[in-house]
Amino acid sequence: MDQRKDQDCPWTPLMRAANAGDEAAYGRVLAGIAPVLRSQIRRGLSRVGRGPEEAEDILQETLLAIHTKRHTWRESEPFAPWMRAIARNKLIDALRRRGGRFDVPIDAFADTLAAPEEERQLSAVETDRMLGMIEGRSREVVQAVAVDGLTTREVASRLGMSEGAVRVALHRGVTALAKAFRKQDR
Amino acid sequence: MKTDDLIQLLASDHDAPRVDLRARLMLGALGGAVLSAGIVVLAYGVRPDFTAVLTNWRLMTKFAVALSFAAAGAALSLRLARPFTASGRLWMLLLPAPAILAAACFSELMMVPPDAWFRRALGANAIPCLLSIPLLSALPLAGILWALRDGAPASTEHAGIGAGAMAAGLGAAIYAMHCQDDSPLFLALWYTVASAAVIIAGRASGARLLRW
Numbered sequence: 001m002d003q004r005k006d007q008d009c010p011w012t013p014l015m016r017a018a019n020a021g022d023e024a025a026y027g028r029v030l031a032g033i034a035p036v037l038r039s040q041i042r043r044g045l046s047r048v049g050r051g052p053e054e055a056e057d058i059l060q061e062t063l064l065a066i067h068t069k070r071h072t073w074r075e076s077e078p079f080a081p082w083m084r085a086i087a088r089n090k091l092i093d094a095l096r097r098r099g100g101r102f103d104v105p106i107d108a109f110a111d112t113l114a115a116p117e118e119e120r121q122l123s124a125v126e127t128d129r130m131l132g133m134i135e136g137r138s139r140e141v142v143q144a145v146a147v148d149g150l151t152t153r154e155v156a157s158r159l160g161m162s163e164g165a166v167r168v169a170l171h172r173g174v175t176a177l178a179k180a181f182r183k184q185d186r
Numbered sequence: 187m188k189t190d191d192l193i194q195l196l197a198s199d200h201d202a203p204r205v206d207l208r209a210r211l212m213l214g215a216l217g218g219a220v221l222s223a224g225i226v227v228l229a230y231g232v233r234p235d236f237t238a239v240l241t242n243w244r245l246m247t248k249f250a251v252a253l254s255f256a257a258a259g260a261a262l263s264l265r266l267a268r269p270f271t272a273s274g275r276l277w278m279l280l281l282p283a284p285a286i287l288a289a290a291c292f293s294e295l296m297m298v299p300p301d302a303w304f305r306r307a308l309g310a311n312a313i314p315c316l317l318s319i320p321l322l323s324a325l326p327l328a329g330i331l332w333a334l335r336d337g338a339p340a341s342t343e344h345a346g347i348g349a350g351a352m353a354a355g356l357g358a359a360i361y362a363m364h365c366q367d368d369s370p371l372f373l374a375l376w377y378t379v380a381s382a383a384v385i386i387a388g389r390a391s392g393a394r395l396l397r398w
Contacts, residue, residue, distance in 0.1 A: 019204070021201060022200075023197055023198070023201070026196075026197050026200040027193065027194070027197035027200075030193040030196055030197060031190075034189055034193060056189060059189060060189060060192050063189070063192055063193065063196060064192070064196070065338065065398065067196040067199065068398075069269075069336075069337075069398065070204065071204040071205045071207060071336070072207065072267065072268050072337060072338045081270075082269065082270075085268075085269035085270050085271075086338065088269075089269050089338070089340055122189050123187055123188040123189065124187060124189065127187040127192060128187050131187065142195060145194065145195050145198050146192060147187070147191060149191070149194060152198055167199075167201070167202075170198060170199050171199050171202040174195065174196065174199045174202075182397055182398060
């Protein structure tokens with residue numbers, strides 16, 4: 001059943017367009033998959049008797065991994081199984097890392113699907129902690145884009161940098177964020 | 187950070203160059219292999235009759251076994267560098283090299299009188315072989331692991347085994363440029379033990395280095 005669903009995966013053509021340089025398509029993929037991955041992660045958490053409050057941290061780590069590892073998806077295959085495989089790996093990592101902290105009873109969150117409007121405001125604390133570990137220009141750029149919602153062009157004029165330099169700093173920052181998550185495993 | 191903000195951030199980074207894992211694997215492996223081959227040429231010395239490779243079936247077997255194992259390791263590494271759980275059948279990719287080796291050993295046993303089997307298997311330079319193959323595999327292994335760090339393996343240990351197999355095949359082929367023990371029986375014994383050591387090293391370093 002899953003396979004048929006994946007054949008018509010709506011993100012596959014969008015993701016191909018994203019790879020061809022379409023930023024809007026990429027944004028739509030990320031925004032579209034986030035709720036799907038969120039419920040996958042919550043389901044995974046509740047299966048091992050854990051609360052949904054960790055889900056947003058794991059979701060953000062998953063989105064970062066999807067971004068930094070998207071070259072391991074092949075354009076000839078449906079996108080959904082790949083993204084779910086990434087999420088599954090990240091969920092397992094997170095559970096292994098957090099080990100024995102079972103702080104919420106299972107029954108407290110039987111209903112895992114909250115209202116979509118509410119979810120748009122969901123945030124994670126881990127990412128901010130990781131952001132604190134990035135240094136210099138990259139951090140300023142990441143903050144300006146993520147927190148202040150500026151475009152790379154606006155960041156360039158605010159910080160007195162070329163747009164190319166902003167893109168490089170942004171990419172370094174995103175890579176450093178993903179790396180900071182990975183370092184927790186050690 | 188809000189998830190929507192993170193999405194905004196990642197979308198802004200959409201045009202960052204994407205890695206070609208296959209190309210990077212070839213680059214890392216060949217880079218390491220060229221350096222190791224340099225060590226053989228400069229420090230070990232290439233065997234004088236190396237050019238006979240096409241007329242000496244035993245010598246040809248060495249390269250066929252080593253290089254087919256390296257190719258299998260490469261295919262395996264690329265598959266295992268992905269987030270999907272691999273099926274057990276994937277490991278069958280490694281079978282051609284042992285199959286060639288088994289056929290060659292069979293021919294050797296047919297062609298050589300039984301009282302020479304043991305001497306041939308033991309060879310003249312077993313210990314240098316055992317030490318050299320892991321040594322010459324080290325640089326290819328480093329290059330392969332460097333490349334696979336851009337992967338997203340479901341199992342870092344399995345990806346490390348793939349890397350180790352590829353490195354062992356390359357290291358063995360490079361050592362074969364020097365080694366003059368040509369019997370397939372020698373190969374089956376010592377090259378196999380040396381390759382196993384490289385694969386174990388690959389698995390251990392994969393588990394450490396390939397987390398993502």
